[in-house]
Amino acid sequence: MKSNITGWKDVYSFTLKQVLKTKAYRISYIILVLVVLLSMPIAAKLLFNNAENENGPSPITKVYVNNMTQFTDVSFEDIKSIDSFKHIDFEPMNKDYNEVVGQITEDERHSIILNISEENGAYSLHLSMIKDGPLKKSQLQRLGDVLLSSFTNSRMESIGVSDEQLTLLQTPVVSKITMTDINGEEILDEDTSISLSEYMFVYGILFFVMMTTVLMGTQVATSIVTEKSTRVVEYLLITVKPLALMIGKVFAMLTATIIQMLSMVAALVISNKISANYSSGNGSLLSQVLPSDLFANINIMNLLLCIVLVFLGLLFYAVLAGLAGATVSRLEELNEGLMLFTIVSMVGIYIGLGAANTLMSSGTNTYIMFAFLFPLSSPFILPGAILVGKASLLLVGIAIVLQLAFIVILFRFVAGVYETLILHNGNTIKIKELLKIARRQ
């Protein structure tokens, strides 16, 4: 005797096999993996090729110092203590300005001119290089910063400020606002906000889950509408119950999408490793962006919790997409049918995005707690928050329980209306009508 879900495994294996065999899936799979695989090395090459290696020697070989001020005790010899600049020669400009420019243009293309001027007591250091030469502005900027510091030191020395006094002068003044209790004791306010790099990490995970959800939801809905529009569903329904049909289909699409996404993650890891070869010794691209203490929160338990949360989230949205797909009869109407899925997923995504921003700007608060626990947004925001250490085990446990409860409610609703929807042929069923059907059932 077949139950309501008997046969779902047959539906699952057939659907998965056919999806994996389709050209569209294979082509999109190859393109996505290739894009991810190439993205990091290309980004590293673009980023690090333009950026000079900060520890490497500067390509500037000589600086002609054109001092137009009354301050003559200028010396830049102290910058020779810095490895990157120790090879640079500083030569006072004793020749005609234009002659020096000609000389640089012809023979000394790695040389630059430093113009020091004074106006109303304010000094100005102006670095000039030849147009279309081998040097870049960023390289001059780097040297300029060091020269400015050296020039300031020279000036201080000239007016009799000692090194110790200079250090004291340059020490920053720190201000702090605290609250005290009735006894005058300071109330410690823990900083629960995240850094920019942590935000980028949380955002990256949110974006990844969002992409997966949208991709999978569309695939589930398309698959169901295709069966409806080709009338295959009539043949299927005399062999399996509608619920078994939907479960098999949802899990098949979920598997296909997870295969695609896991391949992308694997490609990302490989791509990141390759990117180290293009980063001029700065390490892999992600190591520049990810929080340095990220790995402290990556352990089996946290990873498992993240996987469970993402899986439950995908399951919820896949069932919702299945329901959306069943409300239309033709592929052309799919966008209209997907309205409910789009609205609900957008609500979840935007709450998650808002939570990520709030987490960076002001740390944990009531809104963040809501976003962590709300079943629509938790799959998007909570995995990232777990991995940056901003979600406690208890909180994650409650979020999972709420997520499960939400799925059970949705499943019961879908089970009630799916049989009617799957054979519906005609105009798209609106939410109002959907509720009517549910009530009738």
Added chain:
Amino acid sequence: MSLSVKNITKKYGDKLVVDDLNFEMSEPGVYALLGTNGAGKTTSIRIILGMLAKNSGEVLWQGKPLDVVNTNVGYLAEERGLYPKYSLMDQLMYFAKLRSVDKHTALDRIKYWSNRLGVDEYIFPKKGKSRKASKPNQADQLSKGNQQKIQLMVALLSDPELLIIDEPFSGLDPLNTDLFKSIIREEISKSKYLIMSSHQMPTIEEFCSDITILDRGKVKLQGNLSTIKKSYGRVNLLVKCEQDIAPYIASLNLQIVNKTPSEYHLRVEGEDQAMAFLSKLIGDNITVIKFELREPSLHEIFVEKVGVVQDEK
């Protein structure tokens, strides 16, 4: 075994699309559901198959409510349903698996039926040099007739006890119609229960012992086809003579149903009136080429029943 359809009623809003449909198949055979387009045939079939919810009534198989998922039912829908882009072999194996047919048996049956229906080249395509199938092996690459053959295979793969076929011959050429007919005969000979819906009356007469004529959801005529015909009596007279017989028809006040250049189709009150007409023709040396007194055809009964009702409306 038996199939009972009891008091089935279906409404869409206020519109009654099936009104108190009842019939029973106490022994194997073919039951026909007839009707014009929109009469409620397909809706009735979908209700029997449990695809559509009914407002009232029940469908019993062996005395218990029919559960199509747990009964070996074959179904050929009016609108064909195949995955357009999947391989035919994959689809057939899938449908067989869903019907709990083991792989080996499924493969044997696919071979048998594909050979019988002449579609084996699409199901077992030979690979060309480019490793691509030399013949189309997806549904959307097949003609409508060939798709229909694949669909019939799907219906027969589980060797069903109850076979429901909705307009099985629509869109088939004469040769393939004959092929389908021979397969249906084969299934009848295996003592199966068949429900067939069609508006091709000669075909129904060829296969069905019991019929229901539906019109706008209502049952207009129901029962054993021979009994129905007998109840009308032999009142149809077809006459073909060399001379003009119009004056004789007029003198006996016979009703002309149809007239072609060579033949009259007349309605008589009974055999006595027909014999009197024949005696008169022979007595006046009229050369009679054809004189056939018969019961009305199903087509005529159908037109009379449905036509009258529609006229009344």
